[in-house]
Amino acid sequence: MSRLADLAARPARVLITEDELRARVTALGEALARDYADRHPVLVGVLKGALLFMADLIRAVSIDLETDFIVLASYGAATRSSGVVKLASDLSHPIEDRDVVIVEDIIDTGRTVSYLKRNLETRRPRSVKICALLDKIERREVEVDIDYLGFTIPNVFVVGYGMDHAGLYRNLPHIATLDSA
Numbered sequence: 122m123s124r125l126a127d128l129a130a131r132p133a134r135v136l137i138t139e140d141e142l143r144a145r146v147t148a149l150g151e152a153l154a155r156d157y158a159d160r161h162p163v164l165v166g167v168l169k170g171a172l173l174f175m176a177d178l179i180r181a182v183s184i185d186l187e188t189d190f191i192v193l194a195s196y197g198a199a200t201r202s203s204g205v206v207k208l209a210s211d212l213s214h215p216i217e218d219r220d221v222v223i224v225e226d227i228i229d230t231g232r233t234v235s236y237l238k239r240n241l242e243t244r245r246p247r248s249v250k251i252c253a254l255l256d257k258i259e260r261r262e263v264e265v266d267i268d269y270l271g272f273t274i275p276n277v278f279v280v281g282y283g284m285d286h287a288g289l290y291r292n293l294p295h296i297a298t299l300d301s302a
Contacts, residue, residue, distance in 0.1 A: 136297060149252060152269055164187070164226060192209040194209050216244050219247065232262060255273075
């Protein structure tokens with residue numbers, strides 16, 4: 122039996138289409154290129170969910186930049202955050218005196234990105250900004266200022282475009298809601 126057959130939840134309806142994603146990510150890339158035109162920012166992708174967003178975003182930014190990745194965990198195989206953020210893998214290069222842009226797939230409670238921003242600020246960067254593809258503001262528990270935002274979505278669990286449920290559905294080219302069977 123396949124792993125898909127074992128799951129009780131399946132993608133249900135498309136919330137954001139592939140074309141909508143492409144257009145918005147391009148606009149975010151253009152905004153970053155404009156705002157950092159005279160600098161050399163480091164875009165820090167939060168793995169694994171932001172992988173596809175980060176890949177498309179850096180292709181849409183027409184200035185010199187560097188990339189790095191960090192792995193944080195707060196979900197496991199659940200559809201709700203545990204509330205505990207763990208640093209599973211750190212940056213590979215120092216960010217002191219650098220302009221840093223955190224690239225996150227989704228912000229809901231705000232705990233993960235707030236933790237990450239505070240953590241990175243202790244490393245004395247020039248600046249730390251947040252670029253998030255999705256904002257689920259209805260779930261916000263910790264105030265977060267998002268500098269570059271793709272879409273605001275309702276309080277539904279989503280998969281696709283890098284986001285998963287129990288490791289599955291990251292490869293969908295769109296973002297879909299997840300329904301229980």
